[in-house]
Amino acid sequence: MATLSFEPLSYDDIPVEERPTLFQALVPVLGMLTFLSVGAIGLGLDAHMPLLWGIVLTGLVGRYWIGISWTRMYEGIVDGLRMGMQAILIIFIIYLLIATWTGSGTIPALIYYGLDILNPQVFLPATALLAAIVAFSIGSSWTTAGTLGVAFIGIGAGLGVPEQMTAGAVLTGAYTGDKISPLSDTTNLAAAVTNTDLMTHVRTMRVGTSIAMGISLVLYTILGLNAAGAIPAESVGNIQSAIAGTYNLSPLVFLPLLITFGLALTGFPALPALGAGIFAGVFTQFFLQGPLTVANFVAAWEVPMYGTEPETGSELVNGLLASGGVVGDSAWTITIVVAALALGGILERTGVIAVLTHHLSKAITSVAGLTIGTAVSAFGMNILAAEQYMSIVVPGMSLRGLYEDFDLESRNLSRGIEAAGTTTSALIPWNAGAIYMTGVLGVAPFAGSMGLQGYAPYYFLGFLSPLILVAMGLTGWRITKQTEETQAGLKGAISSLGDD
Template identity: 40%
Template structure:
């Protein structure tokens, strides 16, 4: 009887005019909350979920069906949530173990006056890869780079563009990045498959950026460089950490495991263990401190503000903002999906996106549009990720096409929107308006264009094999029976 009741619920038609209301209201509340009140996106998403639930009940959906949709949405996010917590532990272990300090130390050594724009872009990419955060990189190394670049007479927008390109490259490609893990997790893509698939759009983007920075920087080749700030950081790192190239074996081990196709969880687990060993036995911390760092994060008072800002982070606790946001966003998406609202919205979009290429292009555009309307890069990944998941399966497109498109259109374009949280942060941190640095943030706008071109020509657009289709159908059938 209960199953018949559910079947009846599924037959309720959801008009597009009603389905779009929760999305519009969520965007409006999100814009006011973030831009005017400088709040978080959590409450606006809950408002959207409440409006979606209200509309669904008015159309005849029973509460148990709406609740089921919310729980199913959260259930889909659980693998991503678990990996995000592991990432927090990895960041804490690698900072405490001196691994991140070693990578930054040798990265800062490569700055040269004649190639400053190229150097600062590469350094920011290295640091962001090491810590998985573009914001932390821009707020520390980026601020120092702005000061050095301005002292050499390089225009501020140019320096900022190089810093932003490098920071977002590292963030996008790092297995420690929360956005990278979100994109992989909500689409059901294996983390390292997602990262490897992004190489095809992201590497051309950063190479193009470095070529442009090389030619732009030639006119400043004769400028003098004030290295005091860099030397202060190097001294602080040496005072507070054991710096050794041997510590680079830890990230290299994780990379080797990835190459050997070891799944994300055991690969990250190995990285956590090796980082913890380095923290306890190389850096000389107590076992209790090394264990507590895995949850509470690393804490340091080095006497250098930049070092403190960069290294006081990590641990499971540091990831709770992202975890709670993923749960709430997937609750909203789950209700929208279960009540047919996402189907109605995507149905209108798919009238214009009939081919695989146009679907991927629509995903990239939707992620950017969400950045511009919802003003939050996490939402630009989470909502389009749920919207297009079924459309990709219907066209037998591998989920890593979807996860890559979300990052190509969502993660890196957030820096180009002045009212987005990322644009606001960069303006406050680097003191350059997004409209001023946008022409020089070459990777941030070239990657979406590369992604769209690749989609239409069909290069590196991967389809599911028959075996994968059958496995996916069997998995979804099992989930339906469980629900």
């Protein structure tokens, strides 16, 4: 389960003389959004430099206007990076895994047999369903996207389905399974920071998530019907021939996949399970994809480092199966994640996030407003802090008292931060979630970024999940009040704390 090594500042934690005004808090936020809009969209720069500009502006405002020392702001950056360290390590290891599974024949075999089983009409809904099942089983949307998602992109390309549609279906399925899985780290974190029983939180998530998934499947079915016949039928055969002529497609090539998912299903954390998958992939390549020589053993271990450049005789297949390994692919992704986490850390330490959250909570006067405010707060943290954990922790800790004031069960809050926080992280281009998905799937949230296609219009869960949450708040449907027993228990706990 994801845990925090520090507690984000609350409004009351900040000494009055160091507490930013609302105007002071808005300056670095508006500046950052301006930098990203002008730099990344207007000038076509990678997001690294606009994020750097945002860090500098926030540092100057914090030091010379608010009065925070450089040391404390540096500590905030370190805390931001520490919070995102698990994400950075997963990004690092996933790039090793993708290259290894390509060299071992695992991903080529998934594409080869997937083209036999699937067709354009059913591909998109089937992709979303399979991704949901896998993510639910292992509790990780990132692992699902970085393994099966990569294969689905290849299968979709072979069937003539646009890659941005495939990526949207992968993300919808992966985040759906993740959100209703008791094994998910963000699901556990949402329950923990809101003092909600884990299984109660999971059951509360299932209704809205299932409705969003059901609507998504209908939309993917419609898209799939329109995608039929996009490429000549013989193209599938050509792709399969190119793969079969280059790789040994023995059933043993699926061993790395079985080991990785098997460990995940038995409760192993993501990093050890993925690490085992790398070793399994290297040895599978050594024993199945070439002669048993020292040179081939060395070559198998170079693949996760430097990637693959297959020569299949088909430019399409070569493009699908080419990978840069950790050297060629991970640097861009990891550096932008580091920059985004640093910006989130300095915004937190200067009190900007706490002040904005405080003023948002003051504007809430009804249950509907509280639900909408929770959604806005979670989504806002994805923009400001660029890390899905912060989208759970900050509103989860800041709004607990308001939910108690409205006599609402904590499950309402835990559902709100998950439905509007984790699921929308992949929509913010500089958020760690979107950066990761762009890196492994080769599709950006919005078209034009790095010359890539955009998956956002087809990532239906990212829009439907918060919209359904807001509808619940406006109508009162599935909004649960505290029972008399629950209220008595809370009062007893508060009383005992006072006695201590």
